[in-house]
Amino acid sequence: MLPRLLLLICGLLLIANPSRPTEGSPVTLICKTHSLQRSNAQFQFCFFRDSRALGPGWSSSPKLQIAAMWKEDSGSYWCEAQTMTSKVLRSPRSQINVRRIPVADVSLETQPPGGQVMEGDRLVLICSVATGTGNITFLWYKGATGLNLQTKTQRSLTAEYEIPTVRESDAEQYYCVAENGYDPSPSGLVSITVRIPVSRPILTLRAPRAEAVVGDVLELHCEARRGSPPILYWFYHEDVTFGSSSAPSGGGASFNLSLTAEHSGNYSCEASNGLGAQRSEAVILNFTGKAQALESLPSPVPQEFTFLTSNSPTPGQLQPVYENGEPSQMTHTKVGRHSSEQKAVSTTVCTWRLSFGLELP
Structure with missing residues (x-):
């Protein structure tokens, strides 16, 4: 019986489909038998790479499905077959080389989108590649000098760098670099703007004399020491607004008021930059009376x-x-x-x- 089986099975051949796989793609290994005539014998098959058995070991299926091949999976492959009564047959070795695709089209995105984030909020810098296989190393950099913030290596087309609590000093330009064994590929620059709510403003009253009188021009200066521009200031007399002024580049703003007898009372101001409003403390203004007209006398002649x-x-x-x-x-x-x-x-x-x-x- 054994000589008859040997005649029926002349040999084995390992077939890989595809024969030159790309990293990350699936591969099917087929252990094909060559016989002179048809045989009803039940065979067991096993697949090997570099002397290591693959998959579940011995199986009745002549095929082995590998879900994804990676660069490190390159090597020498073969298969073996046997029946309960025959000796083990081995196929010739086949060299399978897995191709790696270099990274390309690296981009950097932000979350929240648009590159604007509130002070104290969370900022995520997402580095992505359009193509590239295998283990990809991602690096994040800050500023024109290229301060390295973090390095990650993972088998993914995207990676994230997180700033849990954004501060004013985090306002800068950022970029990332990706590489997988070939030349590094950088992304473009992304500018991050940190939006800062206004602080409580300070109201200052400036008069031309120590005690303001009716007819004087009073300057009201309102200033929030912190806050992203532009800042809009509103001025209040007894909690009723009577004027506004803006500071497009930040800092303070002023409003001039010609005093009348009705202008005595409490004054305050409010600052807002779209991230919340803050009201100053009240300042009390009292008048000493009406201004006296002074007659101008000619200068004496020596x-x-x-x-x-x-x-x-x-x-x-x-x-x-x-x-x-x-x-x-x-x-x-x-x-x-x-x-x-x-x-x-x-x-x-x-x-x-x-x-x-x-x-x-």
Whole structure:
């Protein structure tokens, strides 16, 4: 009986379909028998790779389905067959090489989408590849200097990096890189904007004098120290709004008010940037009375008076003496009985420049 079986079964052949599989794709191994004539013998089959049995071991099925082949599954394959009464037959070895596809079209997305996130919220950076097989290494980077945030290696086309609680310092540009043994492929830059709600604003009243009076122009300045621009400010008098002003680039804003007697009372302001509004504390403004009209008096004209010392001649007797065209000193000539006896007597002249100041009542 045994020689007859050997004649009927001339050999085995292992067939792989497909013969050159791509990573991640399924493969079917078929152990095919070659015989001279038809036989009703029941065979048991077993498949091997590099001396290791595959699947469930010995089975009545001549086929073995492998759900996904990976680069590390490349190797030498064969199959064996036997019956209860025959010896084991072995197929020739077949080399199966699994092809790896390089990563391509790397992209970076955010959750929440759009790249805008509230301070304190969760931010997820999702790195994806359109194509690529095998174990893919994903790397996330922050800023132009490329600060590496995290590295993950997994058999997937996407990977995530999470910032559980976003802070203001997380506002930056980000990108990711993916590679699977070939050249690394980077994504484009994604800008992250951290939206910050406004803090409680501070209201400051600025008047032209220590005690404001009717007719003064009062400046109300409202400022929230923190908050993403643009910020809109509303101004209130006794909880009734009377004006608004915006700060497109952040910071504070002002509103000018010409005071009347009805403007005494409590003032406050409110800041909002679409992420919630905050109201300032109330500031009390009281008036001291009406402004007094002040009459403007002309400036006094300086007066010049000349005083002579004792024994000085009258002003009509004084004659100026010039040197090089400039007055040098004042002298007078005392005239006696005889015109030939003329004696020049030096006289001291004091000139005072007096200015009179007027004080308003």
